[in-house]
Amino acid sequence: MICNYCEWRCDLGNGKPGICQMYMEKDNRIVEKYPNYYTTYHATHIESLPFFHAYPGSRTLQIGSRGCNFDCHYCSNAYVAKSLPGEVYTFNMTPQRIVDVAKQTGCHNIVFSVNEPTVSFPSFLEIAEEARISEFPIGCMTNGYMTQESTDILSSVCEFINISLKGFSQEFYRKYTGIPDFKPILRNIEKLALTNHIEITTPIIQDINDDKIIEIAKFIASIDRNIPWHVFRLLPEYKMEDKDYPSIQEINKKLEDARGILPYIYFSNFIGSVWVSTHCPSCGQKIIERFNLGGCGGKMVKYSLLEDKKCPYCGAQIEIHGEYTQWNSRDESYGIRNPGC
């Protein structure tokens, strides 16, 4: 039997494991091997995932399972994404329990991140249904390699989606992620941009994919100039531990031209980045202020938009999905993350 969750379309007949090893054939159906098992449930701010233009300031319950359909040589999350069952600690939690934890910890929304949601799709859909009943917005972070069928389903359950566009050539994707063809990812980005709030993240590895910065910016702009683009300074791990860390100055220089193409480019994963705040594309004033202490995204410290999401300085309309939520002053974080997350 063929698994149709992602574009690998693995044949799982006769006990074959499939690329992600998360599904099996049973009674003429494709079923999850580990339904409702999670490595992570963790309350944090949405900007840390990152989402900068969706429900700014809100508290998010970040969840994730294990496994992946990619084998990125530089993966900073391989401890979870590439672990086999038994190698990483997991929690069995019903969808109702996940939503209850989100309520108890004062979260505004739930986001599947940490690893690829496609490899735990039925479990994720069950959470999405429970969340819908309790009126929790749902989001996810994905590598975008799902089939059109899965993309349609994801689009119908998620309000906001961060898609990782890891490079911009067949050669890069084949060599560094293992997938044979990256066109389905471009197709899915184009489709999801029509139906959902999307943000895009690109981990930049110096001398490996930084030559594609302008091409990626142009591709995003050709869909919608208002899509936020998170450029993540990747510190390679896993099979590429020997690679140098990208130079902040070098990458920033390359981003200068891209900033003329896209108004919302963010550059993070180093302490003190000045590229994590939002500036009005019309008058240039800082309208959402954030800081970065290393790691993904940033932390919001000041939100200056007017109630109708207009710039307070020039009145330009700023593309933000959902309402601003004043960060509540509970503990900064709560829950369990595996050390690799």
Ligand code: SF4
């Ligand atoms: S979700 Fe996993 S088993 Fe299914 S096609 Fe993708 S890699 Fe193969």
